[in-house]
Amino acid sequence: MSLTPDQLERIALLARIEVGPEELSGVTERLNRVLGLIDQLQALDTRGIEPMSHPLDAHLTPPPRLRADEATETDRREAYQKAAPAVSQGLYLVPKVIE
Amino acid sequence: MLNSSLSELSAALAAKRVSSVELTRQFLARIRSLNGKLNAFITVDEEHSLGQALVADQRRAGKGHAEAGPLTGIPIAHKDIFCTKGLRTTCGSRMLAGYTSPYDAHVIERFDAAGAVQLGKTNMDEFAMGSSNETSHFGPVRNPWDATRVPGGSSGGSATAVAARMAPAATGTDTGGSIRQPAALTGVSGLKPTYGVVSRYGMIAFASSLDQGGPIGKSAADLALLMNAMAGFDARDSTSLEREPEDYARHLNLDLQGLRIGLPKEFFAEGVDAEVLARVRDAVKWFESQGAKTVEIALPNTGLAVPVYYVLAPAEASSNLSRFDGVRYGHRAKDYADLNDLYRRTRAEGFGTEVKRRILIGTYVLSHGYYDAYYLKAQKVRRLIAKDFADAFARCDLIMGPTSPSTAFALGAKADDPVQMYLNDIFTIPAPLAGLPGLSIPCGFDGKGLPVGLQLMGNYFAEAKMLGAAHRYQQATDWHLRAPTETPL
Numbered sequence: 253m254s255l256t257p258d259q260l261e262r263i264a265l266l267a268r269i270e271v272g273p274e275e276l277s278g279v280t281e282r283l284n285r286v287l288g289l290i291d292q293l294q295a296l297d298t299r300g301i302e303p304m305s306h307p308l309d310a311h312l313t314p315p316p317r318l319r320a321d322e323a324t325e326t327d328r329r330e331a332y333q334k335a336a337p338a339v340s341q342g343l344y345l346v347p348k349v350i351e
Numbered sequence: 352m353l354n355s356s357l358s359e360l361s362a363a364l365a366a367k368r369v370s371s372v373e374l375t376r377q378f379l380a381r382i383r384s385l386n387g388k389l390n391a392f393i394t395v396d397e398e399h400s401l402g403q404a405l406v407a408d409q410r411r412a413g414k415g416h417a418e419a420g421p422l423t424g425i426p427i428a429h430k431d432i433f434c435t436k437g438l439r440t441t442c443g444s445r446m447l448a449g450y451t452s453p454y455d456a457h458v459i460e461r462f463d464a465a466g467a468v469q470l471g472k473t474n475m476d477e478f479a480m481g482s483s484n485e486t487s488h489f490g491p492v493r494n495p496w497d498a499t500r501v502p503g504g505s506s507g508g509s510a511t512a513v514a515a516r517m518a519p520a521a522t523g524t525d526t527g528g529s530i531r532q533p534a535a536l537t538g539v540s541g542l543k544p545t546y547g548v549v550s551r552y553g554m555i556a557f558a559s560s561l562d563q564g565g566p567i568g569k570s571a572a573d574l575a576l577l578m579n580a581m582a583g584f585d586a587r588d589s590t591s592l593e594r595e596p597e598d599y600a601r602h603l604n605l606d607l608q609g610l611r612i613g614l615p616k617e618f619f620a621e622g623v624d625a626e627v628l629a630r631v632r633d634a635v636k637w638f639e640s641q642g643a644k645t646v647e648i649a650l651p652n653t654g655l656a657v658p659v660y661y662v663l664a665p666a667e668a669s670s671n672l673s674r675f676d677g678v679r680y681g682h683r684a685k686d687y688a689d690l691n692d693l694y695r696r697t698r699a700e701g702f703g704t705e706v707k708r709r710i711l712i713g714t715y716v717l718s719h720g721y722y723d724a725y726y727l728k729a730q731k732v733r734r735l736i737a738k739d740f741a742d743a744f745a746r747c748d749l750i751m752g753p754t755s756p757s758t759a760f761a762l763g764a765k766a767d768d769p770v771q772m773y774l775n776d777i778f779t780i781p782a783p784l785a786g787l788p789g790l791s792i793p794c795g796f797d798g799k800g801l802p803v804g805l806q807l808m809g810n811y812f813a814e815a816k817m818l819g820a821a822h823r824y825q826q827a828t829d830w831h832l833r834a835p836t837e838t839p840l
Binding site: 253255260263264265266267268269270271272279282283285286287288289290291292293294296298301302303304305306307308309312316317319328331332334335336337338344346347348349 | 661683728
């Protein structure tokens with residue numbers, strides 16, 4: 253399977269990454285090399301095999317922990333917002349989205 | 352002091368032969384003299400380190416809040432992927448070049464509680480995506496054995512810091528080999544623990560089903576001490592395992608008589624550098640001379656580990672890195688038309704080429720119509736790879752082979768071809784796919800004087816035994832004590 257520059261533009265839109273017109277063919281070419289590598293998987297018959305999403309086998313994995321429904325965090329808004337590019341009155345600022 | 356083991360440093364501190372402040376000063380001076388050449392550290396704050404050293408000295412003198420432990424007063428370098436309240440955390444990216452975390456990673460809390468000194472934050476491939484440390488926004492790290500070569504990655508700064516004796520020990524993280532491969536290429540020891548043993552809290556996420564923190568040090572005995580501090584349950588990481596604390600040094604005098612060592616034929620195949628194979632075989636022979644038995648085993652899906660990894664890791668990364676949007680933290684583009692444009696430009700500017708490539712691959716393999724063919728398919732092959740290991744460990748106690756198919760390669764040699772770079776991790780990717788622990792220790796040099804790494808893989812939670820086997824080897828050899836020629840002591 254390989255991507256065309258048009259398809260790559262669509263993926264870049266989904267990924268919210270701007271890919272300039274001058275980069276498009278280079279990025280597509282290298283991505284297709286990687287897809288060529290990945291395509292080796294298609295040769296293997298995996299019928300009847302369960303997908304593995306967690307690296308430890310089930311017997312090693314404890315049941316999900318559930319904590320009591322109690323507030324455990326203190327309000328640290330000011331500390332957290334110190335790292336933000338733009339805040340005002342405790343709010344994160346972004347460009348206008350509703351006219 | 353620069354070449355001392357952690358237990359030697361600990362004994363010197365306990366006997367007041369040296370203070371933590373003096374020790375920290377020595378390593379800071381070493382960093383000052385070598386970092387311009389090697390670029391192993393991104394951030395060093397001498398005042399911050401010396402302040403912690405002073406507190407450690409007070410603790411050693413019995414004037415602290417807690418009793419001194421083996422690591423109290425020992426300076427340790429941290430990969431810049433671990434969030435630190437007191438020092439900026441960049442993850443090797445322009446995106447976080449000005450970021451200081453409001454909290455500490457669990458691993459940092461652990462070392463702070465042990466009284467260790469934060470020596471600085473080490474350079475790394477951007478967001479841990481790379482095998483050469485060339486994708487860092489802060490420039491490549493250079494290999495202290497030959498500065499025209501790469502140190503490996505992604506924990507290249509940590510490995511180089513230890514190899515060049517700029518730090519007695521360091522932390523790293525391993526997703527597909529990022530502790531073991533740079534350890535091998537720089538001639539130091541590095542352990543990737545069983546998935547879930549070290550908390551991922553505050554460790555900036557790359558691929559969450561694979562990421563695992565671990566130690567990098569000069570010897571297996573040092574790694575055991577570091578693991579005693581790093582490992583342990585943490586409720587803030589949902590995959591952290593609730594287990595009784597263990598002493599990772601308890602098997603250091605492991606009896607090698609009758610130890611069954613599996614040699615996977617896929618790890619001794621064509622395509623591996625002949626000198627690397629010869630050094631690894633020499634090491635295996637030494638274990639045999641101590642009474643260990645070798646067993647030929649097969650890990651038949653080894654060749655598919657790299658393709659599986661380059662579906663799963665980018666898929667997880669594309670999700671994890673969606674948080675970098677220029678709104679809550681990190682870089683924000685200056686010019687944008689609207690909110691979407693803000694996201695797209697911020698991410699285009701803030702991420703480097705390799706990170707963007709992986710996000711795009713991940714977005715593609717998860718997109719509508721391709722999910723089954725790529726993502727589910729890779730998860731199925733992942734299970735086959737895990738099953739290969741389960742079958743192998745029915746017949747052997749430890750698996751040995753090369754950590755990397757070659758010694759350190761030249762800067763720029765693979766930078767332009769992602770597939771060549773990815774294939775370099777063929778022997779380190781299988782263990783994390785199965786969640787298994789892996790260890791790399793130095794086992795000699797090639798004709799160019801570059802270090803060769805021996806990889807040991809064990810069953811789940813076999814870290815202490817692996818460290819024991821490695822320690823026995825290091826008692827009989829001195830590869831791990833050799834300091835790089837380019838950075839004489």
